[in-house]
Amino acid sequence: SxxxxxxxxxxxxxxxxxxxxxxxxxxxxxxxxxxxxxxxxxxxxxxxxxxxxxxxxxxxxxxxxxxxxxxxxxxxxxxxxxxxxxxxxxxxxxxxxxxxxxxxxxxxxxxxxxxxxxxxxxxxxxxxxxxxxxxxxxxxxxxxxxxxxxxxxxxxxxxxxxxxxxxxxxxQEDDATAALVAQRFNFIRALESGRQLARDIGGSDPERMSPGRIADRLASEFGVVSNGPVVMEIEESIKPEKYPLMAAVDRGSVERHRGKVVHLTYEGELNSRADAADRSHVTLLLAGKGVTFDSGGLSLKTGGSMVGMHRDKCGAAAVAGLFSLLAQLRPPNLTARCSLGLVRNSIGSGSYSPDEVIVSRAGRRVRVVNTDAEGRMILADLLCLQRERALELAEPSRARLFTVATLTGHAVLAYGQGYSIAMDNGPARRLGVAAKLQAAGDLIADPFEISTVRREDWDFVRSSGPYEELLQCNPQPSAATPRGHQFPAAFLAAASGLDKHGTDSKIPLSYTHIDNAGSAGRMKSTPPTASPLLAVAMRYVLPRLSRCL
Ligand SMILES: [Zn+2]
CATH class of the missing domain: 3.40.220.10 (Leucine Aminopeptidase, subunit E, domain 1)
Structure with missing residues (x-):
């Protein structure tokens, strides 16, 4: 094979x-x-x-x-x-x-x-x-x-x-037994197998990894069987009534490039003997951006900046890689669910355009300003779905919500190549989600920078006009906008309804936005890195495997 x-x-x-x-x-x-x-x-x-x-x-x-x-x-x-x-x-x-x-x-x-x-x-x-x-x-x-x-x-x-x-x-001086050595290399091989899947999806061209062909690859990886370690579910089309913002991005594409949504679920065994906090049960709820090619839509990318935009699926690719790792290692005390938005941002007579007002899945009226900010359109609806899933849990406080996306050029401008950026909401900051991810990444050559979403970011996306509640973006590219990687995190929280689950709310939900535009690898011809897969695995998977690993 x-x-x-x-x-x-x-x-x-x-x-x-x-x-x-x-x-x-x-x-x-x-x-x-x-x-x-x-x-x-x-x-x-x-x-x-x-x-x-x-x-x-x-x-x-x-x-x-x-x-x-x-x-x-x-x-x-x-x-x-x-x-x-x-x-x-x-x-x-x-x-x-x-x-x-x-x-x-x-x-x-x-x-x-x-x-x-x-x-x-x-x-x-x-x-x-x-x-x-x-x-x-x-x-x-x-x-x-x-x-x-x-x-x-x-x-x-x-x-x-x-x-x-x-x-x-x-x-040889290492006193590890052969069985322990085998387990350690098993972990490394599983990490690499997840990275391979992520690189295959993230690095391949926009036709080889169109939305439909990514779904095919994932189906062969996880099988559409209900008793495998990872259960996969495909939505063959993006229904506007379910995902209004994401469906708008999909509107401009021809049949061959039509969007899909893939959901993956992993449920590890419960181990009640887990003592330490790092080993107790958590539910990861992730949304991944899988834009197979980003032309910018009608707010067209010009001046050659469209080159490399087949890599705009590296968020979804890294999340898919994580599930490959889970399928192989089967860590206990961990449940993980993800939704991958596989969509092309095309230019066509049906394309969504600036000025449209669309009501998000969470019921927020969103004004489109820049169609090149398509990632947040896709993720807002998928994050809303993760929020609904978190609220169905017996203990929503054990949920950790994430968005993973090559979201902004500003992420690269702010911190340079090679760094993922993590931004916690209030409940996540209390739990130290970003800080612990950073510490885990430091152990495995997958470094993070931590950014903070501030009041200016919320002001930036709030509309003062009567037509809409939220502005999706400003007309300029993120790299020409102050706080260009932070304010999209405020938009995601607001458009998905997560702003109702802050520290001051009845049901706080931990949410962390990860921008991997700087860490996914250069958008040229070198293979993607699969970042932040290694850091996430070190943080949430390794502590749940055998203690001596
Ligand atoms: Zn874009």
Whole structure:
């Protein structure tokens, strides 16, 4: 099958003959540690002739004989120092990614990754647990190994010329049992399998991943069976009476690009022995933006800014990836439901236009100002549905509502590439939802910035005119608007009716908006990152698996 690629397997030094390259990730080529002493001499000799291997963040191919490293290939990927104020877990992730890229370009097809002894490790949370280090290295390597779905399909090869086998050296002094090592790698493989699904959906072009074809891919992933770990439900068309704002965005598309809504449900077993707060039962209710192509609609994107807009589905893609992970790991004490709005923002005679006033699912009169702000139209109705689902729960206080979307260019302007942004409402802030996500992301090279929705954001979307209650947007692009990534969160809360569930209300509901426009990956030709999938998995899935993982 072309849907799954090679993953990573634990291995001991004795098995190195199964591989054709050794990649050492370390912070000092002259101190590799006991485990890798077999390579010390070779690297020291090389270093005496070419000291560029010592430069922080360099990646070096060290020529050696086949008696030292299999196929005579040895790569040293320098992490740089790890203990400065601004160093974080990405130093390991990036070094592994660079190491694999160099190994592949040298002809390796089955590299073996090794973590050197890291002398500059600080005693921070992320570096205290060696599992965190191994996860970051493994996931950085797996990002480099990913081959786009379209290439796999065009060549008929699931690994299309990248690598066929990827190993990870398990340190022998580590007293972990074989069973525990297997469980740890099972977790990494599940993370990667979720990321693969997310990258396939998010990265493929707007025809290969049109709304209908995304739904097909999800159906083959989860099966339309009622007794699988994840139950899938598809709405084949977007009904205006159910989703008035989302249906407006869908109006301009031809039949081939018609929108769909996919709902996924995961219900983990209840484990009443769960003691710690991080292990007690929660229900995640997520809405994902899956805009397969964003032309801007009639408020047309001009000046070449339409290029890359097939990546506007990376919110929905990351959420779908999370459910793939849940299906494999089946964590207890967790219920998760999501609704993915798969819609194209097209230009046609039926397109929705500025000036239209549409009543949202929550009954709010919304004035369309800029049709390029289509993501919030899609999410407001889906967030309203999550709100209804939360209110049906026996304990709505255990619900955690999220919207996940590549929503604004302003997110990238404000924090740059590589950061997801989390914005809590009042109840979520009391629970520390964004802060805990940020802490979890820091452990796994998936960093977050926290933004705050303020009174100016609410003022900005409130209309003073008699026709409408809410303004969907302003006419300018978000990147030309002050607080351009914060005010959409106020709109989402208001248009979905969540503003009635603040800390001052009878039934407070925790809601966090995640803008992953900056973290989903550059909208050019590099594969998507699947961010914020890793951070969400570290926050909500890992604590519910075996304690010793
Ligand atoms: Zn747009």
């Amino acid at each position: 072309l849907t799954r690629m090679c993953s990573i397997e634990p291995c001991s030094l004795l098995q190195q003959s199964n591989y054709d390259c050794i990649i050492i990730v370390g912070d000092n080529p002259l101190h590799l540690g006991q485990n890798l002493s077999a390579f010390s001499k070779t690297i020291q000799h090389y270093c005496a002739k070419n000291c560029s291997i010592m430069s922080p963040k360099s990646t070096t191919f060290v020529p050696c004989s086949e008696s030292v490293a299999p196929a005579g290939r040895l790569v040293f990927a320098h992490t740089g120092p790890l203990n400065r104020d601004f160093d974080d877990s990405r130093s390991l992730y990036d070094a592994a990614q660079r190491g694999i890229e160099l190994a592949i370009s040298a002809g390796s097809r089955s590299p073996l990754l090794c973590r050197a002894w890291l002398g500059s490790l600080p005693s921070d949370q992320w570096s205290m647990d060696l599992n965190n280090l191994d996860r970051c290295i493994a996931l950085g390597a797996l990002q480099a190994v990913y081959c786009p779905l379209e290439v796999r399909e065009a060549t008929g090869n699931r690994n299309a010329a990248l690598v066929g086998r990827l190993g990870y050296l398990v340190n």
